[in-house]
Amino acid sequence: MSAMAGEGGLLGISWTWRRDEVFDFSEPLFVDEVVNVVRKGQEFNFQTLSDLQGKTLGTVRGASFGSAFDRAHHDGVFSIEGDNGARNRLSKLAAGRIDCALFNVGKAGFTETLRLHQIPKSQWKDFVVLPVPLRKDPNYLAFPKSMQMAPWLRSFNSVIQRGYARGDIQKIIARNLHASR
Numbered sequence: 218m219s220a221m222a223g224e225g226g227l228l229g230i231s232w233t234w235r236r237d238e239v240f241d242f243s244e245p246l247f248v249d250e251v252v253n254v255v256r257k258g259q260e261f262n263f264q265t266l267s268d269l270q271g272k273t274l275g276t277v278r279g280a281s282f283g284s285a286f287d288r289a290h291h292d293g294v295f296s297i298e299g300d301n302g303a304r305n306r307l308s309k310l311a312a313g314r315i316d317c318a319l320f321n322v323g324k325a326g327f328t329e330t331l332r333l334h335q336i337p338k339s340q341w342k343d344f345v346v347l348p349v350p351l352r353k354d355p356n357y358l359a360f361p362k363s364m365q366m367a368p369w370l371r372s373f374n375s376v377i378q379r380g381y382a383r384g385d386i387q388k389i390i391a392r393n394l395h396a397s398r
Contacts, residue, residue: 226360236359241367244374245355247390250323251282253347256310263347269295275306275315282319282352304334311343319351 219225229249232242253263262268266289278299281287290297298315300306307330310318320327324346331341358373360366380386 226358226364226366228358229356230359231354232357239361240359241362241370243358243370244377245357246377247356247386249321249354249356250326250350251352251354252320252323252327252350254310254318254320254327254344255316255347256313257343257345259316260345260347263349263351266294269317271295272316273298273314275300275309275318277302277306280319282354286352303330307331307334307336307344311340317347321354323350 227240229246230236230240230242231249236242255261266285269289272295274295275298276282278301280299289295298309300309303320306315306318306320309315320330322329327344327346328341331344358370360370377386
């Protein structure tokens with residue numbers, strides 16, 4: 218990894234204690250919502266991880282959604298069926314092999330996933346995004362501490378704050394989420 222070797226930064230990285238020891242982080246650039254998607258008619262009230270009791274969740278193989286999620290999985294609250302991508306996860310959900318599929322970038326991102334994987338629009342109604350996301354995950358710009366970018370990041374942070382205050386960043390995110398249409 219080039220960033221670990223001090224050769225550059227990372228964009229869209231989640232913050233963890235372990236990463237904080239190695240990287241200097243910006244203010245959050247955007248918040249990635251991880252949504253729970255179920256088959257129509259199989260909706261359930263999701264508020265906390267305990268609401269996933271006994272469920273099988275589909276997600277990309279090896280994904281982690283924070284220490285509380287990992288702990289709940291380890292404690293047997295739910296099981297995970299890993300996959301290699303969204304199309305595989307959607308097929309498992311449609312076939313009833315998993316109870317809930319996890320997707321990043323919120324409801325709009327899930328809709329974009331359906332479009333990108335050329336799922337016929339007639340089938341979109343078969344999937345329901347639960348109202349409460351599994352997690353809201355702030356994403357950052359980060360540089361290895363060895364690069365000594367902290368002073369530059371402070372300046373960058375003021376630009377990010379102004380961009381959010383004026384609504385510019387929200388517009389950029391919305392425009393780019395739908396850029397491939």
